[in-house]
Amino acid sequence: MQSFDNLSFYSENTELNVLTPLLPEISNVSNKDQSTASLAQRNLWLKWLQLSAELSGKPASSLASNFKKRNNIVLMSRNYKFRDQRQLYFVSFATVNWIDVFIRYEYKDIVVDSLKYCMDEKGLELYAWCIMSSHVHLIIGTNGMKMEDILRDLKRHTSKTLLKAIQQNHRESRREWILWMFGRAGKKNPNNEKYQFWQQHNHPIELSTASIMHQKLDYLHNNPVEAGYVREPWEYLYSSAIDYCTDRKGLIKINFIE
Numbered sequence: 001m002q003s004f005d006n007l008s009f010y011s012e013n014t015e016l017n018v019l020t021p022l023l024p025e026i027s028n029v030s031n032k033d034q035s036t037a038s039l040a041q042r043n044l045w046l047k048w049l050q051l052s053a054e055l056s057g058k059p060a061s062s063l064a065s066n067f068k069k070r071n072n073i074v075l076m077s078r079n080y081k082f083r084d085q086r087q088l089y090f091v092s093f094a095t096v097n098w099i100d101v102f103i104r105y106e107y108k109d110i111v112v113d114s115l116k117y118c119m120d121e122k123g124l125e126l127y128a129w130c131i132m133s134s135h136v137h138l139i140i141g142t143n144g145m146k147m148e149d150i151l152r153d154l155k156r157h158t159s160k161t162l163l164k165a166i167q168q169n170h171r172e173s174r175r176e177w178i179l180w181m182f183g184r185a186g187k188k189n190p191n192n193e194k195y196q197f198w199q200q201h202n203h204p205i206e207l208s209t210a211s212i213m214h215q216k217l218d219y220l221h222n223n224p225v226e227a228g229y230v231r232e233p234w235e236y237l238y239s240s241a242i243d244y245c246t247d248r249k250g251l252i253k254i255n256f257i258e
Contacts, residue, residue, distance in 0.1 A: 080202065082148050082206075088257075091147075095198060108238050110158055114154050130220050166178055182195040221244065
């Protein structure tokens with residue numbers, strides 16, 4: 001897969017210079033091991049494409065085709081599926097527009113409580129987890145409901161609860177802007193009553209081999225380090241790295257990957 005360095009040329013040609021801050025981030029991702037970077041590359045590309053479409057007024061499909069031709073990039077299919085409920089899966093889901101909602105503990109705690117509920121009531125098996133500022137990574141299995149149904153219910157519940165928490169949080173200086181962004185996203189999707197909090201896809205990746213499983217586990221736990229939040233994975237509170245790397249227990253009781 002070719003580097004994203006040529007993206008600067010493309011953004012200049014379309015006069016989308018506002019996207020320049022994204023270029024180093026995308027280029028850095030492209031220099032990582034591809035098995036680790038593929039999901040992050042795809043997410044960054046989707047972010048860039050969404051912004052490009054909004055700012056240029058051009059159809060996203062046209063921009064995507066042009067971008068791939070210029071950069072010789074093969075993108076992962078959006079047709080992710082849970083094909084075998086007996087297997088473990090790595091999943092990721094993000095807020096719309098990658099809004100950094102989870103910079104407050106009280107918002108992250110809502111996701112933690114919902115994960116615990118799904119484990120107790122819906123058969124969710126949680127093997128690893130990490131809540132970042134705008135997205136969540138999980139390694140999951142099930143002994144009850146289908147994984148796609150569990151995630152649907154989890155996202156539906158957390159969406160409503162988080163929106164209510166934001167609306168009622170008078171200390172939230174970004175409240176009006178956040179709600180406006182979620183409201184704008186909600187208008188674009190007829191399935192929403194008013195707001196859309198989460199992006200719709202979950203990117204399930206089947207962990208079919210021990211190598212893939214441990215690679216995704218390391219990737220998940222190192223996210224806070226890569227983002228500059230902490231120096232070591234186990235120092236981050238909202239992650240299962242505490243369980244895997246120390247004798248202490250994290251916020252959620254997990255099943256361990258051997």
